[in-house]
Amino acid sequence: MTLLTELLTVLLPLCYALLTATYAVVFFRDEPGMARILKPFLSITLALHALYIALRIVLFRHLPLATVFESFAMIGLALAFVYWIIERIVRTPSTGMFVLGLVFVFQTVSSAFIGHGGAINPVLRSPLFGVHTTAAVIGYAAFALSAVYGTLYLLLYHELKVSRFGIIYARLPSLGILAAMHEWAAMVGLASLTVTIVIGMTWLPRAFGWAFTDPKVLLTVTIWLLYVLVVLGHRLGWGSRVRIIYISIFGFILLVFSTLVVNLWLHSFHAFT
Amino acid sequence: MRSPDPCETAPDGVHVAVLGLNHVSAPVAVREEMAFADDQAQEALARLEAIAEVTECVLLSTCNRTEVYLVSPNPDKAVAAVRDLLDEIKRTTVMRRPEWTFTHRDAGAMEHLFRVVCGLDSLFVGEAQIFSQVKHAYDLATQAQRVGIVLNRLFQAALHVGKRVRTETEIGAGAVSVSSAAVGLAEKVFGNLNSRTALLVGAGETARLTAEHLAERGIRRLIITNRTLERAHALAERFGAEVIPFGERTNALPDADLLISATSAQEVLFQAADVRQAMRRRPRRPLLVIDLAVPRDIDPAVNELEDVFLHDVDALNVMVEQNLVRRCKEIPRVEEIIGEELEEFFAWYESLAVTSLIMALREHMEAIRQEQIERYQNQFCREDRSRLDQFTRTLVNRILHHPVTRLRTFSRDARWGPVRLDTVRDLFDLEG
Numbered sequence: 131m132t133l134l135t136e137l138l139t140v141l142l143p144l145c146y147a148l149l150t151a152t153y154a155v156v157f158f159r160d161e162p163g164m165a166r167i168l169k170p171f172l173s174i175t176l177a178l179h180a181l182y183i184a185l186r187i188v189l190f191r192h193l194p195l196a197t198v199f200e201s202f203a204m205i206g207l208a209l210a211f212v213y214w215i216i217e218r219i220v221r222t223p224s225t226g227m228f229v230l231g232l233v234f235v236f237q238t239v240s241s242a243f244i245g246h247g248g249a250i251n252p253v254l255r256s257p258l259f260g261v262h263t264t265a266a267v268i269g270y271a272a273f274a275l276s277a278v279y280g281t282l283y284l285l286l287y288h289e290l291k292v293s294r295f296g297i298i299y300a301r302l303p304s305l306g307i308l309a310a311m312h313e314w315a316a317m318v319g320l321a322s323l324t325v326t327i328v329i330g331m332t333w334l335p336r337a338f339g340w341a342f343t344d345p346k347v348l349l350t351v352t353i354w355l356l357y358v359l360v361v362l363g364h365r366l367g368w369g370s371r372v373r374i375i376y377i378s379i380f381g382f383i384l385l386v387f388s389t390l391v392v393n394l395w396l397h398s399f400h401a402f403t
Numbered sequence: 404m405r406s407p408d409p410c411e412t413a414p415d416g417v418h419v420a421v422l423g424l425n426h427v428s429a430p431v432a433v434r435e436e437m438a439f440a441d442d443q444a445q446e447a448l449a450r451l452e453a454i455a456e457v458t459e460c461v462l463l464s465t466c467n468r469t470e471v472y473l474v475s476p477n478p479d480k481a482v483a484a485v486r487d488l489l490d491e492i493k494r495t496t497v498m499r500r501p502e503w504t505f506t507h508r509d510a511g512a513m514e515h516l517f518r519v520v521c522g523l524d525s526l527f528v529g530e531a532q533i534f535s536q537v538k539h540a541y542d543l544a545t546q547a548q549r550v551g552i553v554l555n556r557l558f559q560a561a562l563h564v565g566k567r568v569r570t571e572t573e574i575g576a577g578a579v580s581v582s583s584a585a586v587g588l589a590e591k592v593f594g595n596l597n598s599r600t601a602l603l604v605g606a607g608e609t610a611r612l613t614a615e616h617l618a619e620r621g622i623r624r625l626i627i628t629n630r631t632l633e634r635a636h637a638l639a640e641r642f643g644a645e646v647i648p649f650g651e652r653t654n655a656l657p658d659a660d661l662l663i664s665a666t667s668a669q670e671v672l673f674q675a676a677d678v679r680q681a682m683r684r685r686p687r688r689p690l691l692v693i694d695l696a697v698p699r700d701i702d703p704a705v706n707e708l709e710d711v712f713l714h715d716v717d718a719l720n721v722m723v724e725q726n727l728v729r730r731c732k733e734i735p736r737v738e739e740i741i742g743e744e745l746e747e748f749f750a751w752y753e754s755l756a757v758t759s760l761i762m763a764l765r766e767h768m769e770a771i772r773q774e775q776i777e778r779y780q781n782q783f784c785r786e787d788r789s790r791l792d793q794f795t796r797t798l799v800n801r802i803l804h805h806p807v808t809r810l811r812t813f814s815r816d817a818r819w820g821p822v823r824l825d826t827v828r829d830l831f832d833l834e835g
Contacts (some may be wrong), residue, residue, distance in 0.1 A: 162571060290592065291706065293718035295725060300577070304594035305689065367687040370709050 146234035153226035202240035208271035269322030276315035277382035349388035423470030456481035529574035563727035577726030582612035600658040606634035613750035656681035675704035
């Protein structure tokens with residue numbers, strides 16, 4: 131079991147690299163032969179990823195969310211799964227290269243630094259912790275998707291402004307669809323992060339004592355406020371859409387920073403090993 | 404894959420031919436003269452029935468072509484008769500002018516139809532409309548009971564090829580006219596147009612074509628304005644659009660998602676300030692502005708406004724050229740598919756000859772059997788006669804089994820098949 135887990139740790143980044151490259155070939159060259167293998171290839175990779183997470187749960191007896199790198203593997207899986215659903219709904223692989231490229235980054239960082247067990251904080255066995263972290267993972271994956279679709283919106287917006295009808299114009303969905311996908315992903319992310327924060331706030335004092343000055347908590351609340359602005363901006367028509375998308379991308383960068391930098395280099399109770 | 408040689412022999416008594424003119428062979432005035440509306444096409448199909456040499460026919464008439472596909476045992480006579488009939492119906496001599504018309508026979512006619520339905524023979528390579536036009540022509544001929552076994556199979560095969568090339572290649576990708584490119588751009592910005600409003604300025608040919616494309620794509624609301632209001636009303640009537648006075652054009656901007664201007668005005672009709680003011684009254688809704696006029700109707704500075712996308716005729720021409728190049732790159736792949744499908748169809752077509760020969764051979768053997776039974780049945784008692792009938796029937800079937808199986812394979816042998824079939828005909832003195 132350990133050998134298989136270690137094998138998948140190496141194999142998954144390779145699979146995502148190959149998958150992203152295949153999606154890129156379909157995006158740039160529209161090869162029908164390649165397009166046919168995308169679906170089964172993505173499904174197999176997703177199954178391997180799910181197996182990898184399951185193996186880690188069985189092997190280490192806790193949800194793989196104890197470290198930032200375990201969280202990255204979970205976010206990668208959530209992101210790939212959401213994309214798998216989206217591709218079945220919109221029936222076009224045109225945004226796969228971008229989403230799966232991001233999954234590749236998450237999984238590669240995760241595989242490179244993920245540990246193999248060690249002493250685990252008993253708080254990880256709490257059911258509230260499971261809900262708290264699952265909501266956080268869904269929220270992070272949704273924000274990542276929102277950032278991808280926001281970036282694609284900006285790319286297409288720019289191409290339309292300068293009347294350039296190249297590959298971006300030909301392959302991406304319409305500006306309207308990209309805006310809607312950005313908005314929905316941001317809303318799902320905000321709802322999930324709200325659940326994460328509410329559970330964290332009620333459960334924090336019991337688990338760790340008063341910890342609201344923790345850098346991770348402060349940054350998460352800041353990110354939440356930014357996405358409140360993004361969602362309200364979308365719904366109520368505040369400011370320009372381009373500016374709202376820039377805010378959401380900034381929010382996502384801050385989120386990666388809060389997950390990676392704060393957990394690694396600043397003192398935070400969000401380190402469980 | 405081998406494409407059938409147009410000179411290959413067709414089954415005896417069954418020839419396919421096409422007589423027509425198109426945008427390559429005839430100027431637009433001639434094509435207009437020979438165009439058949441649906442009611443005229445029905446009349447022509449009815450009159451074609453009177454030509455004894457034509458056993459099946461389909462009349463395809465579009466703005467770029469008029470073609471009659473026919474099946475006949477004597478194609479030369481049939482084509483001449485159809486030529487005369489079309490000229491008689493249109494009271495002209497166009498079809499008798501060899502420089503404006505063309506004819507193809509058998510494999511050549513089949514290949515021509517396959518190329519037509521795939522859009523390879525169209526003015527804009529890969530245009531999609533021809534597919535539905537071919538289907539419509541086939542439906543009309545079917546309703547008029549002018550389609551038999553050969554044309555039925557041929558048109559079904561052609562429609563299958565048309566669908567296949569549009570699924571497997573990019574022959575129909577992208578817009579190839581400025582007006583359709585403008586509507587394609589709108590779809591790239593808004594997605595579906597059925598909840599959108601367009602303001603169309605102008606009532607000339609470009610405006611008409613654009614209105615046609617917008618209506619086809621299901622635009623929810625179309626507002627038309629023109630300096631001469633009568634022309635705007637005439638255009639609006641065709642597309643169920645609203646008309647506003649020319650002087651109120653900027654007042655309609657806050658409602659519009661799409662502004663298309665195609666006038667011959669010498670001055671700018673929409674200043675950046677007009678559009679800026681309109682955008683303030685419709686926050687967060689993108690505005691696509693397409694200027695198809697030369698000189699331009701819209702101040703280029705509007706493109707600097709947020710959520711406003713301005714494209715002029717040069718930008719759209721670049722898009723059209725790119726799409727045409729993209730489509731042309733697909734031609735070899737389309738021709739490969741046509742070759743594959745043509746070969747399959749031709750195998751069936753040639754098997755018609757074998758089928759009729761097999762039937763003739765069986766009839767010949769049956770005649771001999773009947774003759775011999777007649778001759779000898781009195782030598783058998785009444786009870787044995789049915790056994791004799793059964794015995795001779797089985798014997799003939801057993802004797803014919805191997806030759807019939809071999810005969811079926813001859814249709815797949817392009818080189819020696821026809822010679823072998825002739826030998827069999829000769830040996831048994833058959834006419835199938």
